[in-house]
Amino acid sequence: MSFNKDLLEKLMNFNENNSPQFTLHVNDSVYPISTTSITNSPIPVNEPTTRGGVYFSDKFAYKMKCVVNDLSVVPLLTKKMLGPNTEFGELKITTNIEDGGSPMDIEIFTNLTNSVQTPDSIELSLIIVRLESV
Numbered sequence: 001m002s003f004n005k006d007l008l009e010k011l012m013n014f015n016e017n018n019s020p021q022f023t024l025h026v027n028d029s030v031y032p033i034s035t036t037s038i039t040n041s042p043i044p045v046n047e048p049t050t051r052g053g054v055y056f057s058d059k060f061a062y063k064m065k066c067v068v069n070d071l072s073v074v075p076l077l078t079k080k081m082l083g084p085n086t087e088f089g090e091l092k093i094t095t096n097i098e099d100g101g102s103p104m105d106i107e108i109f110t111n112l113t114n115s116v117q118t119p120d121s122i123e124l125s126l127i128i129v130r131l132e133s134v
Helices: 005-019 071-080
Strands: 020-027 030-044 050-052 056-057 060-068 093-099 104-119 122-131
Touching: 005 030, 005 093, 005 104, 005 122, 020 060, 020 071, 030 071, 071 104, 071 122, 093 122
Parallel strands: none
Antiparallel strands: 020 030, 020 093, 030 060, 050 056, 060 122, 093 104, 104 122
16 A cells, blocks of 8 residues: 555554544545444455456555445445445545644545444445545
């Protein structure tokens, strides 16, 4: 991945020690995220590769799990999911953290790899593609 690992470490540490508010942006709508976890974990490839000719995957990925309680987002996610759909798009998530006492806005761009819907929420499994401080 070609993102700023220092910024990612700050985000991960802040998320672990605080409860920042994350917001999912899909098309022109925003959806509050109730819970978020960010991890670095292995993915099922033996070497860096292009998966399905559609997206690049390394041996490890930074992943997010997010829960959205507003189910009106579900129909908007159909074209965003990786897999057999080759017309997927990135999902943007925004948050605000503190860095040395100063607030910092962060935009996180992700690919949706899986979703699990319950009667009152949807859990999104995402791979972080890039992130930027705004």
